[in-house]
Amino acid sequence: MKKIILTGDRPTGKLHVGHYIGSIKSRLELQNSENYDEFYVMIADAQALTDNAGNVQKVKENILEVALDYLSCGLDPKKVCLFIQSEVPALTEISFYYMNLVTLSRLKRNPTVKEEIKLRGFEESVPVGFLTYPISQTADITAFEANIIPVGDDQKPMIEQAREIVRSFNTTYGETLVMPEAVVPKSKSQSRLVGTDGKGKMSKSLGNCIYLSDSEDTVKQKIMNMYTDPNHIKITDPGQIEGNVVFEYLDAFVKDDSFEKYLPEYKNLDELKAHYKRGGLGDVKIKLFLNNILQEILRPIREKREALAKDPQKVYKILFEGSDKANIKANKTLAKIKNAMGINYRANI
Numbered sequence: 001m002k003k004i005i006l007t008g009d010r011p012t013g014k015l016h017v018g019h020y021i022g023s024i025k026s027r028l029e030l031q032n033s034e035n036y037d038e039f040y041v042m043i044a045d046a047q048a049l050t051d052n053a054g055n056v057q058k059v060k061e062n063i064l065e066v067a068l069d070y071l072s073c074g075l076d077p078k079k080v081c082l083f084i085q086s087e088v089p090a091l092t093e094i095s096f097y098y099m100n101l102v103t104l105s106r107l108k109r110n111p112t113v114k115e116e117i118k119l120r121g122f123e124e125s126v127p128v129g130f131l132t133y134p135i136s137q138t139a140d141i142t143a144f145e146a147n148i149i150p151v152g153d154d155q156k157p158m159i160e161q162a163r164e165i166v167r168s169f170n171t172t173y174g175e176t177l178v179m180p181e182a183v184v185p186k187s188k189s190q191s192r193l194v195g196t197d198g199k200g201k202m203s204k205s206l207g208n209c210i211y212l213s214d215s216e217d218t219v220k221q222k223i224m225n226m227y228t229d230p231n232h233i234k235i236t237d238p239g240q241i242e243g244n245v246v247f248e249y250l251d252a253f254v255k256d257d258s259f260e261k262y263l264p265e266y267k268n269l270d271e272l273k274a275h276y277k278r279g280g281l282g283d284v285k286i287k288l289f290l291n292n293i294l295q296e297i298l299r300p301i302r303e304k305r306e307a308l309a310k311d312p313q314k315v316y317k318i319l320f321e322g323s324d325k326a327n328i329k330a331n332k333t334l335a336k337i338k339n340a341m342g343i344n345y346r347a348n349i
Helices: 017-033 045-051 056-073 090-101 104-109 111-120 133-143 153-173 216-224 245-253 258-262 269-278 283-308 312-341
Strands: 004-009 038-043 081-084 148-150 181-183
Touching: 004 017, 004 133, 017 038, 017 056, 017 148, 017 245, 017 283, 038 056, 038 312, 045 056, 045 133, 056 081, 056 283, 056 312, 081 312, 090 133, 090 153, 090 312, 104 111, 111 133, 111 153, 133 153, 133 312, 153 181, 153 312, 216 283, 245 269, 245 283, 258 283, 269 283
Parallel strands: 004 038, 004 148, 038 081, 148 181
Antiparallel strands: none
16 A cells, blocks of 8 residues: 655644644654655645634735745655645535534534634634534545544544544445544654643744744743743752753753753753752753754754745745645545545546
């Protein structure tokens, strides 16, 4: 069986370091391994509109921003297909057919959907499009016959529901759709990076992000304002590691050579943590250490992004070419689906 990967992001804002460590880094590893047959990366603008219907301009503007982030991080359009969701009409038609295979009560029970509805304060006013997000996502996955779906832990219920829809379709109409498998990050820090305020997941809506496009000064300022241990008032005080945002970021971003480069008095992160726990290590020192690590990662991304941003038409050309390629694949799958259902009337005449 072919190895086909599908992943993507909603264009509701620029991407941040949580996206980088949680998904983009693993996408780059997959891309560079070349251990796949097809690789699709989708900018999910249609799904973004399910809770931004009154702010289309925001979604439209951020298509370019997300594309710039993708390309500046190293996603290569020669190796992966970068495309815009709304540019592939077959996805909407496939979603419509899948709606008949899912009950309203099942959609409401989806843990990810329930959490997102609560987060947005929809309550009983939830848009139908938002509630049917898992169906749309299943259409995206199956349209490209993707069987490798990199997601965070919080998205696992979505993939499980996609598997239910695939199972239902194949049982009803015959073996047609490919069964997807979720691929989750290896560590907790990669799966759900906490926001700089320590109050929850890094989120554009909560304003607790470090963006990939932030300037060097902005990144440093956000790090220096990070939440640590409120009881670690004096340097001599013992410090708490659990719930300390700086250490959660160090867990996620520290590299093998980070200490040799920026903090040679320590051999590794365990030594640094031990010193902080027993006291005698100040917050400023660990924040400056984290700043050096993140600046090293973000500097080349920022520079490449600034260069790409000078020619937006070139970026759109990449997206449109990818969308054309995605259309060919999705239309073939749509034909298979309609044949299986017995509604591909022109083919039967």
